[in-house]
Amino acid sequence: MRILLAIVLNACALGAAALLLPGIGVEGAGDEIGMVLLAYLFVGAVFGIINAVIKPILSFLALPITCLTLGLFAVVINAAMLMLTGWITSFFPVQFVVDSFFWDAILGAIIVSLVSALLGRFLVEPAARAA
Template identity: 35%
Template sequence: MNFLYRILITTVNVFILAAILPGIAIVNNNIFTAVIVALVLAVLDAIVKPLLILLTLPATILTLGLFLFVINACIILLDAHFVHGFKVDGFWYALLFSVVLSFFNSFVHKRAFPNTKKSNQF
């Protein structure tokens, strides 16, 4: 159920950010396209992102973790490539979109589910 909430939050945030940010567009302002973007983004984050992090570990360590922003932007560009109707004008727009989307997803998730805390018990 938590997965569905995360997809819903990401869908709403993608739809809003596509309307606000320059260089990011959802063709015809279709909410269904935003749902597909959120689902593809979840799959890419689960499968492709860990592989990219593992392959680029030396660059990530050398840049003290800042290369993870590049990986996030690449994931957004891959999402735009796979989803018809989701347009990203370039790398810098993808970078801006990924940073703002991560911030808003975190913010909304913490506000919507304030009592869900991870337990560090054995």
């Protein structure tokens, strides 16, 4: 159940980034709302797997740079995870597209982080307290 909630939260955060930034989006899903929702759920699952497997390794290797920049390099790592998600989904019929690294991926990483933090705060913690 926790994995499904994480996929939905990732999909919502990626959808918010795609809504706010014209350089981020999903291609190959068609125009039907159901197909677009399924595409974002698929991309959210891929993004979650990348964040669970590759991001901790990359964060550990970049720890000195992250400390020197007082944590700002974490935004660059998150942007790299968005770009990696776009590259991995390019092998599937539904593709997550990030046009440029500097503005689209960096701003997208900030938006995804903020939306994930807010949704996690209001959706995950109340459910944990109720259980």
